[in-house]
Amino acid sequence: MPLTNPARREHIHTRQINFAGYEREDGLFDIEAHLTDTKTYAFSNNWRGSIEPGIALHEMLLRVTINDKFVIVDIEAVTDNSPFAMCPEITPAYKNLVGITMGPGWRKNIREQLNGIKGCTHLTELLFPMATVAIQTIRPLQNHRRRKADSDSRHSTSKPFVLNTCHAWAEFSEVVKQNAPDYYIPKEKSHLIASDGDDT
Numbered sequence: 001m002p003l004t005n006p007a008r009r010e011h012i013h014t015r016q017i018n019f020a021g022y023e024r025e026d027g028l029f030d031i032e033a034h035l036t037d038t039k040t041y042a043f044s045n046n047w048r049g050s051i052e053p054g055i056a057l058h059e060m061l062l063r064v065t066i067n068d069k070f071v072i073v074d075i076e077a078v079t080d081n082s083p084f085a086m087c088p089e090i091t092p093a094y095k096n097l098v099g100i101t102m103g104p105g106w107r108k109n110i111r112e113q114l115n116g117i118k119g120c121t122h123l124t125e126l127l128f129p130m131a132t133v134a135i136q137t138i139r140p141l142q143n144h145r146r147r148k149a150d151s152d153s154r155h156s157t158s159k160p161f162v163l164n165t166c167h168a169w170a171e172f173s174e175v176v177k178q179n180a181p182d183y184y185i186p187k188e189k190s191h192l193i194a195s196d197g198d199d200t
Contacts, residue, residue, distance in 0.1 A: 022139025024065075028073055031134050033062045033126040036081075045076050047085050056081040060122045062094070064130055067145065068138060070102040077123050090120050102131040135161065159183060164192060 015037050022030040037058040045051050059081035065074040075098060077091040096113045107128055114124045139161050145165075146158075160180045164167045169175060172187035185192075 003135055011040050013040070017126070019133045020169050021133055022147050023141065027066070027068070029066050029134065031064045031066065031130050031137060032075045033060075033130065033133075035060045035122055035126055036123075040049065041179075045083055047098060060120065060126065062123055062126050062130075063099075064102075064134075066134060068142070070131075070134060070138070072098050072100050072102065074098060077120075079123070080118065087120060090118075091123070092105055093119055094123065097127075104156075 018034045020032050024030060035058060036056045038054050038056055039104070040053050042050055042052050051057055057123065061078040061080065063076040064072060070118050075094045077094040079088040079091055093114060097109070100109050110124060110127050160169065160183065163176065163180070163183055164171055167173070170185060171185045171192060172190045177184040
């Protein structure tokens with residue numbers, strides 16, 4: 001379903017962000033992100049001169065390598081285009097996340113290591129969604145292989161990692177009833193308490 005028709009307007013700015021997850025031959029996983037910012041008009045930059053329409057003002061790339069326990073093994077950060085010559089100098093700081101687990105407290109750990117002058121706004125923003133991209137890369141693959149190895153079992157006996165992470169996967173929802181019946185709890189018996197905590 002598309003958005004409703006907007007008021008008459010002029011396109012000014014485009015930010016494109018792409019995430020991708022990969023399984024490596026060595027058993028590790030790479031989660032990559034690529035961000036670009038472009039304008040529809042030419043403008044002057046003190047370092048680069050005139051930046052023409054469609055040419056990236058910002059272009060940042062990030063590769064986070066993790067194991068199947070979501071522990072960060074390595075990070076590579078690159079700034080290909082930026083408004084200031086000094087911007088790429090901060091990329092080595094992202095190695096400070098090596099050894100941290102993508103899990104509870106993920107955003108807090110990022111802020112502690114890279115917030116403000118300790119990092120690049122755009123590279124740091126790319127890190128926040130990486131935990132969910134990692135989950136989408138690894139968990140379904142593990143579940144797929146587990147089901148394939150045990151084709152006699154209709155339902156997985158392990159607790160779904162997405163249980164109670166959104167309204168569709170609430171323990172009392174039809175989704176859980178159909179896909180993980182062992183963990184389904186009727187709404188009238190559920191004592192689920194909504195939390196605003198930082199799960200990642």
